[in-house]
Amino acid sequence: MPLSKFFCTNAGLAPKRARRKEARPGELLEAALDLFVEKGFAGTRMEEVAARAGVSKGTVFLYFASKEELFKAVVRHNISGRFTEWNAEFESFEGNSADMLRYCMQTWWERVGATQASGISKLMISEGRNFPEIAEFYQREVIEPGHQLIRRVLQRGIDRGELRAMDLNYVAYGLMASMMFLILSKHSIVMSLKEDMTLDPLTYIACQADIFLRGLGAEPTAPHTDTDTGTDA
Amino acid sequence: MPLSKFFCTNAGLAPKRARRKEARPGELLEAALDLFVEKGFAGTRMEEVAARAGVSKGTVFLYFASKEELFKAVVRHNISGRFTEWNAEFESFEGNSADMLRYCMQTWWERVGATQASGISKLMISEGRNFPEIAEFYQREVIEPGHQLIRRVLQRGIDRGELRAMDLNYVAYGLMASMMFLILSKHSIVMSLKEDMTLDPLTYIACQADIFLRGLGAEPTAPHTDTDTGTDA
Amino acid sequence: MPLSKFFCTNAGLAPKRARRKEARPGELLEAALDLFVEKGFAGTRMEEVAARAGVSKGTVFLYFASKEELFKAVVRHNISGRFTEWNAEFESFEGNSADMLRYCMQTWWERVGATQASGISKLMISEGRNFPEIAEFYQREVIEPGHQLIRRVLQRGIDRGELRAMDLNYVAYGLMASMMFLILSKHSIVMSLKEDMTLDPLTYIACQADIFLRGLGAEPTAPHTDTDTGTDA
Amino acid sequence: MPLSKFFCTNAGLAPKRARRKEARPGELLEAALDLFVEKGFAGTRMEEVAARAGVSKGTVFLYFASKEELFKAVVRHNISGRFTEWNAEFESFEGNSADMLRYCMQTWWERVGATQASGISKLMISEGRNFPEIAEFYQREVIEPGHQLIRRVLQRGIDRGELRAMDLNYVAYGLMASMMFLILSKHSIVMSLKEDMTLDPLTYIACQADIFLRGLGAEPTAPHTDTDTGTDA
DNA sequence: GATGAATGAGGATTCATTCAT
DNA sequence: CATGAATGAATCCTCATTCAT
Incomplete structure (x- = not known):
């Protein structure tokens, strides 16, 4: 999972030092991500990050100039251009809107959520x-x-006549809200x-x-039949 | 002690010291709320709370034993009893589910959101x-x-036949997600x-x-006519 | 026990305020003594002294300018001129040295220890x-x-030939050490x-x-017969 | 890491950092002992301890989690194992009781007092x-x-017939009192x-x-009969 | 590069002391 | 006189950051 692994050449068993050296930044980012998520920025101690990554306190500063820089790096490192990939999928998707929306949400959950x-x-x-x-960066990129x-x-x-006209922005917010709740x-x-x-x-x-x-169904169209929510009746 | 009041020239106003004393906790809670919201728990300094409330550092500790206690008090003060009031309103509400849901959401926004x-x-x-x-307290109380x-x-x-059968928990989560997004x-x-x-x-x-x-409309009933969302229409 | 009681004129039931007013300093000294002994100077809080004496924090400062002054007052108040009284008893004591030493020690215990x-x-x-x-004062006076x-x-x-010659200072220290141990x-x-x-x-x-x-018995003089150790007898 | 040692000019001396690290706890304990003895627990400031040991405030907390822990460490460090050593000496001592008691007291003075x-x-x-x-620790260990x-x-x-029968506890208290007086x-x-x-x-x-x-001498005289002090035989 | 000992600014907390009522 | 709310200096302790090894 850490990106740095791709740079690792050790097929079998390279010397521990060398291997670890390459992996350091990635391991640190991973550890930091966990801790920042768990305890917040102020609540996370650099020493703890170091400990979780299996290095000494000083080493963290070797790779990241400060706690803030570490935080920024954690965020940047985890904001990949997923959307170019997804946009491609979007273009090639064939099927009705219901299937598409469900596919999008499920896929988002699998790949991100x-x-x-x-x-x-x-x-x-x-x-x-x-x-x-x-924040600005995140907003723009994600x-x-x-x-x-x-x-x-x-x-x-809407274009395919499967959904009624609506305020796109607000409906989209609603769907984002749904996802956010899961997060x-x-x-x-x-x-x-x-x-319970x-x-x-x-x-x-x-x-x-x-x-x-x-809720968005094209006005009085044929009734849907995908009613099962799965839990109770 | 009460005698001295007669020498006070401020007719309607209580003596300054006393008046302030009564007001202190409230003033502090207000100042603390603002700062906690603005900067988070760790980012808020007690001295800053004091300054914003117009008192000295030590005074805060006169009313709240610690930063954490202050925080708890802020949480409690901004929550307590809201739901009992709302439950009462719920009991006495007359009208259909559509009106009720809209009323609930709007009222929540006005009073909390x-x-x-x-x-x-x-x-x-x-x-x-x-x-x-x-967190446990918040979860339980809010x-x-x-x-x-x-x-x-x-x-x-559902009982009134205005909404179809559904998984109450999950639908409720969806509505909470909507509110959370606003927050x-x-x-x-x-x-x-x-x-833009x-x-x-x-x-x-x-x-x-x-x-x-x-989305929750009673199954294949007569078509709704409350179509306008207000934005696009 | 508090000295101030002697100034109390209320035969039956004087107004509470007045009575207490007279007693204040004594009550404070008593409370302070207990606390200083129990917790040391730094460990004793003025508020606690006030509380134990049943007054408010500010009142303590009405009678004693500072914590140090309170401490000094406590010491001074409890160093009475006991020795003049005892010296008199010493002059008039009749009996042998054994009895006298025992009497002194027991009396000290009863009246002080x-x-x-x-x-x-x-x-x-x-x-x-x-x-x-x-400290200087205490040393000089006690x-x-x-x-x-x-x-x-x-x-x-020694003069009476009941005790052997000795280094008075050092032996006296030894006896003081005994008393101090009890304290x-x-x-x-x-x-x-x-x-156990x-x-x-x-x-x-x-x-x-x-x-x-x-240990101090007159050299190889006649055998002592002061056998009783004092407890059971 | 070890290579750098070769560039160090101090032949016999360990590298400054390392040497100090080893010595730190000891230096701190020494400084703390002096100050605690001089000013008491409450009167001693951590920063002062640091200063006397020639380090900064934070360093003290690197070795001792809190002032109280430092204090405990000081106590333990100045006590530990003394009695095992002395018990050994006791076992191997040869000589009469008079010599032994004097030896014990003098040795205690030299090594502790x-x-x-x-x-x-x-x-x-x-x-x-x-x-x-x-306190409990001290009582148990000292x-x-x-x-x-x-x-x-x-x-x-007593067993050797050099001292008369006596109440061991009380006599021992007396000897402790003597030592305490010196302290x-x-x-x-x-x-x-x-x-003077x-x-x-x-x-x-x-x-x-x-x-x-x-006072405890095995009679050389007529046998006493006042043996029971009441506690043990 | 890596280490971890050392630093010291920063913040929570305590409590003697003041003073308006 | 008595009160107790308010003050702020003093101190403990944390933790990001530095740097000699």
């Missing part, structure tokens, strides 16, 4: 205010493209529902998609 | 994990009651959408309510 | 260094007269022996007196 | 109550073993006798030992 990458969103939501440049992608899915549905239920303790109120992400996604699709 | 109180939610989402005790209230509104709709767009920099993408809360609420109501 | 007054000695031993003037008194008792014994076993936690090692003061005194008397 | 270690006892007497945990050692010396004397005359201002009343420790010890030995 369910992975540590979602921790970055939680991070930015929580601490973004202290890092305006990063929020805005995500919003756009959703808009295009919806627009496509927070995964990363924020107050949103992680208690024992389990939240299964895929069920949740199916349920939300269902509501939105019905 | 639009106020500083919503900053508390953002805080808990961001830093809750560092305060397990408070999240859970909120979830319950929404469930009851939905259940009422974050208000308090988290990365969610505060840029210039304005988000008007009431419009957003109307839009979400519309989608959910359509 | 067993009372709160002994707490002052513990105080001075513990904190004297921080209050040089008081230690030195005590030492003198013991010396005179011993000298009398510390009463007031210092590390000297308060554990469960009880220390009964009068038994201890009897035992010490016995050893000293034997 | 005359050193800063005795300051710890004064400290514990003065502030022990604020640290129940340490007072009790000391008391035991003295008892054994006395018991040995206090060294560390407590009120007990440090004035100019000099107290030479060794003379004092000789004097006390003499008195006790005479």
Whole structure:
């Protein structure tokens, strides 16, 4: 998973030092991501990051000039250009809007929501205010493209006569809200529902998609039949 | 002690010291709320709270034993009893489910979302994990009651034949997600959408309510006519 | 017990305020003595003194300009001119040296050691260094007269041929050490022996007196018959 | 890392950093001991300890988690294992009781009383109550073993017929009292006798030992019958 | 490069002391 | 006189950051 592994040449068993040296930055970023997500910026100690990455305190500063730089690096490193890839998929998708929306949401969950990458969103939501440049960057590279992608899915549905006319922006916000809730239920303790109120992400996604699709359904079209939400009747 | 009041020239006003004493906790809680929301728990210095409340450092500790106690007090003060009041309103509400849901969402916005109180939610989402005790408290006193209230509104709709059968938990999560999005767009920099993408809360609420109501509409009943979301129309 | 009571005129039931007013300083000194002995100078909080005396924090400063002044007052107030009284008793004592020494030690225990007054000695031993003037005063008014008194008792014994010649100073120190041990076993936690090692003061005194008397016995004179150790008898 | 050593010009001396690291805890304990003895626990500032040890404030906390831990370490460091060593000496001592008692007292003075270690006892007497945990530790590790050692010396004397039967506990207390007096005359201002009343420790010890030995001497005289002091046989 | 000992600015907290009522 | 709210200097302790080895 750490990118740096790709630079590792050791087929079998390279000397430990060398191998680790290459891997350092990646390991540090990983450790830092975990801790920042878990404890917030102020609550994370550099020494702890070092410890979790298996290096000494000083080493962290060898790779990152300061705690702030480490934070920024963590965010930057985890904001990859996923959207170019997804845009391509969007272009080539064949199928109705219902299937497409469900596919998008499920795919997002698999590729982002369910992975540590979602921790970055939680991070930015929580601490973004202290890092305006990063926030701006994140908004431009993640929020805005995500919003756009959703808009295009919806627009496509309208164009195909499968969805009714609507305020694209606001509906897209609603869908983002749905996704965000999943992120927070995964990363924020107050949103992680208690024992008896389990939240299964895929069920949740199916349920939300269902509501939105019905809610946005082309006016009085034929009734949908994909009613099952999975949990109770 | 009470005699001295007669020598006070301020007729209606209580003696300065006494008046302030009564007001202190409230002033401090207000100042603390602002700062906690603005800078987070760790980022807020006690001295700053004192300064904003117009008192000295030591005075804060006169009313709150520690920073954490102050924080807890802020949380409690901005939550307490809201749901009992709302539950009462719920009991006495007359009207159909559509009106009720819209009323609930709008009222929540006016009384919580639009106020500083919503900053508390953002805080808990961001830093809750560092305060397990408070997180538990918050979940019990806010999240859970909120979830319950929404469930009851939905259940009422089902009972009245206005909403179709559904998985109450998951639908309620969806509605909570909608509200949460508003909170974050208000308090988290990365969610505060840029210039051209304005988000008007009431419009957003109307839009979400519309989608959910359509999405949850009693099965193949007569077609709804409450179509306007207010934005595009 | 508080001196101030002597100034109290209320035969039956004077107004509470007035009565208390007179008693204040004494009550404060008493409370302060207890606390200083128990927790040391730094460990005693003025508010606690006030609380124990049943007054408000500010009141303490009405009577004593500062914590240091309070401390000094506590010491001064408890160093009474006991020695003039004792010197008189010494002059008029009739009996042999053995009886006299035992009488002195027992009397000291009853009048000083067993009372709160002994707490002052513990105080001075513990904190004297921080209050040089008081220490000097205490030494002059208590230690030195005590030492003198013991010396005179011993000298009398030598003069009467009941005790052998000795270095008066050093032997007197030894006797003081014995007394001091009792004080510390009463007031210092590390000297308060554990469960099974009880220390009964009068038994201890009897035992010490016995050893000293034997140790100082007139050379190979007639055998002593002062066999009783004092406890059971 | 080890290579750099070759460039070091200090042949026999370890590299400055490393050498200091080894020495730090010891240096700090020494500095702390001095200050605790001089000013008491509460009166000693951590920064002062640091300064006296020639390091910065933070460094102290690198080795001792808190002021209290530092204090405990000082106590432990100045006590540990003394009694095992002494018990060994006790086992192998050859000679009569008089010599043994004198040897014990003198040795104690040389190894403890005359050193800063005795300051710890004064400290514990003065502030022990604020640290129940340490007080308990001190009592268990110092007072009790000391008391035991003295008892054994006395018991040995009785067994050899050199000392008369006696109440071991109480006599041992008396000897402890003697030692304690020396400690206090060294560390407590009120007990440090004035100019003309000099107290030479060794003379004092000789004097006390003499008195006790005479006082406890196996009769050479007619057999006493006042053996029972009441506690043990 | 890596280490981890050392630093010291920063912030929470305590408590003697003041003073308006 | 008595009160107790308010003050702020003093101190403990944390932790990002530096740097000699």
